Amino acid sequence: MIRALPEIESDLLVIGTGLAGIGAALFAADRGIPTTLVGMTGELNFASGLLDLMGIHPIAQWRCWNNPWAAIDALLRDCPEHPYGLLDRSDMRTAFQRFTSFLGDHGLPYHLEPEANQRVITPVGTVKTTYAVPVSMLHGVAALAQKAPCLMVGFTGLKGFSSRQIAETLKDRWPAIGSCQIPFPGMSGELYPEHLAQALAAPTVREQLAAAIRPHLGSSLYVGLPAMLGLYDHGLVFREMQRLLERKLFEIPTMPPGITGLRLKSVFENELPRLGVATHFQQKVLTFEPRGEDGFLFGVGTQRVEWRVRCRGAILAGGRFFGRGLRADRTGIRETLFDLPVAQPARRADWHRSDLFDPAGHPVNRAGLETDSRLRPLDRRGRPAYPNLYAAGSILAHQDWTRMKCGAGLAITTAYAAVKALVGRGA
Ligand SMILES: Cc1cc2nc3c(=O)[nH]c(=O)nc-3n(C[C@H](O)[C@H](O)[C@H](O)COP(=O)(O)OP(=O)(O)OC[C@H]3O[C@@H](n4cnc5c(N)ncnc54)[C@H](O)[C@@H]3O)c2cc1C
Numbered sequence: 030m031i032r033a034l035p036e037i038e039s040d041l042l043v044i045g046t047g048l049a050g051i052g053a054a055l056f057a058a059d060r061g062i063p064t065t066l067v068g069m070t071g072e073l074n075f076a077s078g079l080l081d082l083m084g085i086h087p088i089a090q091w092r093c094w095n096n097p098w099a100a101i102d103a104l105l106r107d108c109p110e111h112p113y114g115l116l117d118r119s120d121m122r123t124a125f126q127r128f129t130s131f132l133g134d135h136g137l138p139y140h141l142e143p144e145a146n147q148r149v150i151t152p153v154g155t156v157k158t159t160y161a162v163p164v165s166m167l168h169g170v171a172a173l174a175q176k177a178p179c180l181m182v183g184f185t186g187l188k189g190f191s192s193r194q195i196a197e198t199l200k201d202r203w204p205a206i207g208s209c210q211i212p213f214p215g216m217s218g219e220l221y222p223e224h225l226a227q228a229l230a231a232p233t234v235r236e237q238l239a240a241a242i243r244p245h246l247g248s249s250l251y252v253g254l255p256a257m258l259g260l261y262d263h264g265l266v267f268r269e270m271q272r273l274l275e276r277k278l279f280e281i282p283t284m285p286p287g288i289t290g291l292r293l294k295s296v297f298e299n300e301l302p303r304l305g306v307a308t309h310f311q312q313k314v315l316t317f318e319p320r321g322e323d324g325f326l327f328g329v330g331t332q333r334v335e336w337r338v339r340c341r342g343a344i345l346a347g348g349r350f351f352g353r354g355l356r357a358d359r360t361g362i363r364e365t366l367f368d369l370p371v372a373q374p375a376r377r378a379d380w381h382r383s384d385l386f387d388p389a390g391h392p393v394n395r396a397g398l399e400t401d402s403r404l405r406p407l408d409r410r411g412r413p414a415y416p417n418l419y420a421a422g423s424i425l426a427h428q429d430w431t432r433m434k435c436g437a438g439l440a441i442t443t444a445y446a447a448v449k450a451l452v453g454r455g456a
Pocket residue numbers: 044045046047048049050067068069070071072073075076077078079080081082285312313314315346347348349351352353354366421422423424430434435436437438440
């Protein structure tokens with residue numbers, strides 16, 4: 030006997046659990062839309078925790094902007110097809126405010142200056158321009174701006190983080206920066222931030238760590254540590270370490286994957302279901318059947334279709350090559366679920382410029398989906414492929430988020446706009 034697959038109904042299916050997908054699910058829940066979220070792990074695990082809006086334009090000249098909105102104005106003058114050109118400014122601000130306040134309400138507070146980018150130290154000692162900064166990294170912004178006496182602390186065996194390299198790289202312009210490398214209490218061999226964060230859940234380990242750092246403090250007013258101050262108990266661990274050291278502490282993002290992405294992920298995994306979102310992590314949307322104005326019937330599972338979801342509208346937030354929303358082969362770049370046309374260079378030979386490190390980037394990085402003004406992906410004739418399919422995030426064409434420093438901003442603001450467009454249409 031052939032058993033029918035289980036089927037659920039939902040007004041909206043969000044495809045993808047990266048920043049764009051979780052953002053879309055949050056914004057849809059805010060509007061009371063019955064929403065199902067399905068996705069495999071994406072770039073979120075690799076997130077630094079910093080939420081960029083717009084930092085660099087033109088990328089070939091690496092011009093760094095203090096005001097992200099002025100940067101967007103300049104970008105859109107030169108590159109009007111960038112997805113930001115489809116968005117309303119006040120919606121973009123609302124999206125960022127809501128996304129960051131939601132994180133703050135659930136133990137991951139952020140700070141943003143509405144009109145200004147902030148400058149943050151990276152794990153290799155360079156300085157990165159970003160928009161919204163986790164509060165745990167905020168003292169680092171102030172220490173860097175003031176060039177205040179500061180100690181960078183690293184740990185023997187910790188992969189991808191060298192306090193000495195950070196201090197050496199910055200010391201020409203920041204003479205009051207120093208560093209130390211110490212063993213992490215009770216640990217040896219190869220260390221990863223997740224292990225350290227878990228160990229710091231114990232008050233005795235926090236006290237031992239503070240005791241190990243104290244002799245190196247000297248006259249420093251600030252102490253920088255790799256992002257490892259707690260995972261699920263992050264706020265408590267941060268406050269306690271700051272109290273024990275009697276200095277202003279800050280975290281520095283570590284090389285990916287670090288715990289900054291895990292913190293983001295855990296907030297959304299825990300809280301979206303409380304908002305009524307039906308979440309299905311580590312599941313994939315494998316098939317779809319369009320049902321005209323009635324929406325879609327999707328097949329979901331891990332390897333094969335195990336259940337179906339019938340929905341009136343969908344937001345595709347499948348990411349790029351890493352997230353597997355796009356795939357590249359000898360014949361070109363394809364969108365993997367709907368086989369939507371992908372805007373891309375005419376010839377494969379034009380995907381990359383001849384110099385791998387060309388500051389202007391590579392055309393392949395701007396390949397992606399083109400949409401109408403309501404973020405509905407276009408078909409081969411240039412019309413919305415489906416009346417109730419929307420796209421958000423890095424799958425969109427005409428942007429190079431890595432170089433422009435607009436990754437999270439693009440994901441969050443297009444997710445907000447896609448949900449708004451969907452509501453406007455009544456899908
Ligand atoms: C190493 C690294 C560092 C970064 N640092 C920063 C930073 O400092 N600041 C910043 O702003 N941004 C940063 N980003 C960028 C930011 O993470 C991305 O711009 C953003 O995650 C893009 O989000 P997205 O949701 O569009 O795509 P992704 O994060 O790639 O998510 C796509 C999702 O779709 C899923 N998916 C694809 N197809 C299907 C399907 N058929 N069914 C179900 N699910 C599917 C994938 O599994 C994945 O969950 C960084 C990214 C990386 C990789």
